[in-house]
Amino acid sequence: ENFGLVREMQRFSKADYEHAQKVSQISEKCARIVGADPYIAAAGGLYYRIGRMDGEPYVENGVALARINYLPKEIIEILKEYNGEKKLPSTVESAVVHIVDSVVAKFDVLDKSTLSSSWNQDIIVYQTLNENSSAGLYDKSGLGMNMYLKIRDYLIKEAKLL
Numbered sequence: 001e002n003f004g005l006v007r008e009m010q011r012f013s014k015a016d017y018e019h020a021q022k023v024s025q026i027s028e029k030c031a032r033i034v035g036a037d038p039y040i041a042a043a044g045g046l047y048y049r050i051g052r053m054d055g056e057p058y059v060e061n062g063v064a065l066a067r068i069n070y071l072p073k074e075i076i077e078i079l080k081e082y083n084g085e086k087k088l089p090s091t092v093e094s095a096v097v098h099i100v101d102s103v104v105a106k107f108d109v110l111d112k113s114t115l116s117s118s119w120n121q122d123i124i125v126y127q128t129l130n131e132n133s134s135a136g137l138y139d140k141s142g143l144g145m146n147m148y149l150k151i152r153d154y155l156i157k158e159a160k161l162l
Helices: 004-012 014-034 038-047 058-068 073-080 092-109 118-134 145-157
Strands: none
Touching: 004 014, 014 038, 014 092, 014 145, 038 073, 038 092, 058 073, 073 092, 092 118, 092 145, 118 145
């Protein structure tokens, strides 16, 4: 939390910072489950949306902030693949971060009464993952079906998405 970029994130938006922390924590756990690098996934999740601090274009601004702050090339690659806007996820870690961010983002915008039942929460996870997967977002990432199912199961059964 003493790293300058993290402090900037906290000052920019409490909601974005809390989102980033949640994505980081869940991405780390998902990466461990599928045998990917949990540290890269956690850092990628934390910094995934930093481009929002400087506004559009998010991808370019996020990459620029990452470079200015000397983040590792693996994290910069994940930022280049933000939301699959310019480039699809190319590693398992990037796919994990994308999956987790897209699910957490849906939970962030829905009201608590909609999410009050576990059935509704499960449907949101299934729907989000199915939309992303059927769009081919993870086809070049190396994320196998077994990994995908393990992540989905963790998001449904154990992850604290609220």
